Amino acid sequence: MSKPTFDPHYYPYASQRMMTVANRGMVATSQPLAAQAGLDILKKGGNAIDAAIATAAALTVVEPTSNGIGSDAFALVWTKGELHGLNASGPAPQAISIDKVKERGYDYIPKQGWIPVTVPGAPAGWLALSERFGKLSLKETLEPAINYAKNGYPISPVLAYYWKKEYEKYLPYADDEQFADWFDVFAPNGKIPQVGELWKSPDHAKTLTAIAETGAKSFYKGEIADKIDAFSKKHNGFLTKQDLENYKPEWVSPINVSYRGYDVWEIPPNGQGLVALLALNTLKGFDFSEKDAVATYHKQIEAMKLAFADGKKYITESKHMTVNIDALLSEQYAEQRRILIGDEASIPEAGTPPKSGTVYLATADQEGNMVSFIQSNYDGFGSGLVVPGTGIALQNRGCNFSLDPDHDNALQGGKRTYHTIIPGFLTKGDQAVGPFGVMGGFMQPQGHVQVIMNMIDFQLNPQAALDAPRWNWPEAKRVMVEPDFPKHIADGLERLGHQIEYTLDKYTFGRGQIIWRDPDTGVLYGGTEKRTDGLIAAY
Known part of the structure; x- marks a missing residue:
């Protein structure tokens, strides 16, 4: 069953809005x-x-x-x-x-x-x-x-x-x-x-x-x-x-990875949902006992870098991709990428998987x-x-599109390009848990990974999962963080080689929405973004 595992009464970000609950x-x-x-x-x-x-x-x-x-x-x-x-x-x-x-x-x-x-x-x-x-x-x-x-x-x-x-x-x-x-x-x-x-x-x-x-x-x-x-x-x-x-x-078959008993679903390429799935597939091989720990953020950031390296090399319209999506999401490939995450910040390159505004x-x-x-x-x-x-x-x-004719995402008439916009969905067993998304260019798969881990690994309710301070990896070893990002975590990440930049621009970190459904009662739990004019309309 997909009964929500979060504690609806636990709310660590009390300065933000509360979760919305409705049933119709x-x-x-x-x-x-x-x-x-x-x-x-x-x-x-x-x-x-x-x-x-x-x-x-x-x-x-x-x-x-x-x-x-x-x-x-x-x-x-x-x-x-x-x-x-x-x-x-x-x-x-x-x-x-x-x-x-x-x-x-x-x-x-x-x-x-x-x-x-x-x-x-x-x-x-x-x-x-x-x-x-x-x-x-x-x-x-x-x-x-x-x-x-x-x-x-x-x-x-x-x-x-x-x-x-x-x-x-x-x-x-x-x-x-x-x-x-x-x-x-x-x-x-x-x-x-x-x-x-x-x-x-x-x-x-x-x-x-x-x-x-x-x-x-x-x-x-x-x-x-x-x-x-x-x-x-x-x-x-x-x-x-x-x-x-x-x-x-085009009606397409969604792609997914299993993550700690849940299935996380995304649209297949040409969308970049594959990047979020690659990162989660890598991260599920680690145990995360504490959300606000240097090791937790370090592994998240490094897994995201590895996923983007693959995504930016391979993602385009699926029929033009030179690698198989199933191979990229295989356990074998996840293990190959996981062992590349060391104790220091890195600048990763794309791997070679096994053959097979918004x-x-x-x-x-x-x-x-x-x-x-x-x-x-x-x-x-x-x-x-x-x-x-x-x-x-x-x-x-x-x-x-790329103007490099040898790139998978090379410009071509009639071809669909690498797409940044991605809707997400969560299921458990044969039941729907609900839709989620975080808009904002290349922040989107990073937002997906962060809110999914907040809910599944750390049992935050949908609103708290969205309110939690976010990070955004733009390139190389740079990591941008929000003003309320824990200072001791930022200092710890810098000691590992990450170049941490606090920014007041809240629009850097995406804007998300989440709805979870309790299958036993039909009650809906909703979260909406503090970083925008967002609203949950319900009855």
């Missing part, structure tokens, strides 16, 4: 208005899948600094005793190539402009979820998002912070015609919305309405596709209407359905391009 339905995400949109759909008779779609669509409006209609998405869906995976990430345009990018003067893929734009998968993902598992129509689930876009909503504090940060990033492009619509939509009259100010986007509302009424056909084959195609042609982009017409999201949300309903869903532009508002008259901010996911 729960929606957890980084923006309160989006969470409420999902809850409204549950109360209307929708299930957890409908609520996830409604929340995701609402997030494109109420948190446009992290995702949009032009995003990609991934989902893990638990329903009727089975876990299903959806990969709604889009490929690179067929016309793009390494040589063509280099002909334009680049030796890397830039983050802004048309070069990093890939086919947006989110609208097709919403439709796929709705058609296979939803109880309500896509039109009904998108209604809250349309209302927010049409009537407006007041800007929240964290959203305002990100908006200002992104505006400053795009200022150098203010006189470039292809970026004009970004400024018209998100910084009208040269001003960005402030905390408490009402912001609305009629173009978003029109586009979401068209998606709702046509089942996303307008986006991929109709009027919206024509507008995207024309915008791309005008500015010498690679994306075409044919790329959009040919796109379909938003996150979690939903649950009283029928037992649960969804782990993630959606992202990749970098803030994405490419900085907004399709005229649509409100669609196009993602810049393609900047993760």
Whole structure:
């Protein structure tokens, strides 16, 4: 059975918010208005899948600094005793190539402009979820998002912070015609919305309405596709209407590792969930008796480095990978990597296995359905391009491709790149425990490992697991930690060769949500992030 093993009364981070408990339905995400949109759909008779779609669509409006209609998405869906995976990430345009990018003067893929734009998968993902598992129509689930876009909503504090940060990033492009619509939509009259100010986007509302009424056909084959195609042609982009017409999201079999009696599930590559599983597979060979111990953090960090070394070398669209996923997750390979963790900080390299911006949300309903869903532009508002008259901010996911033709993740037309966004799910035996996720670029697998260990190894409840101070390994021997990270642990890690950097930037450490379900009672336990505007809407 998957009865939660944490002590719901044990709460070591009392200065933060308490865990939410409910039994009829729960929606957890980084923006309160989006969470409420999902809850409204549950109360209307929708299930957890409908609520996830409604929340995701609402997030494109109420948190446009992290995702949009032009995003990609991934989902893990638990329903009727089975876990299903959806990969709604889009490929690179067929016309793009390494040589063509280099002909334009680049030796890397830039983050802004048309070069990093890939086919947006989110609208097709919403439709796929709705058609296979939803109880309500896509039109009904998108209604809250349309209302927010049409009537407006007041800007929240964290959203305002990100908006200002992104505006400053795009200022150098203010006189470039292809970026004009970004400024018209998100910084009208040269001003960005402030905390408490009402912001609305009629173009978003029109586009979401068209998606709702046509089942996303307008986006991929109709009027919206024509507008995207024309915008791309005008500015010498690679994306075409044919790329959009040919796109379909993919139902995939989730991958997992067994960790101390639980199964931790992730979406298979091209997502980087494999990195989290590699680290956990390595770490399960150690005994951790104490959370706040130098040895615990040292082993976590070193295992994460080893996992990233493999991930950055091998992860791409699965059919282009030169190594077998099962081989990477084998006990034999885990042991090979585990013995490389010594007593000092290291700079690891990828191994040779045996042959063989982002938003996150979690939903649950009283029928037992649960969804782990993630959606992202990749970098803030994405490419900085907004399709005229649509409100669609196009993602810049393609900047993760490599221009090295010998790399597994080498740029190629029609290929899906290494993807940072990853939903997670936990089961025990044949029962669902629940969805979890920590958004934030390459922090995501690091966040997954930390919250999973907090809950399983150290019996923290979902809220306490999220509130615990985090670390983030960016490169080499550098490790960034939060202001409340224990000083004696930081000092101990430095003695082992880690270069510890305290930072006040809480956004470095990701933003997560967790829902656990008690199978005996149906009671839901939810945790939401202290590092954002997050809310759990429940009843």
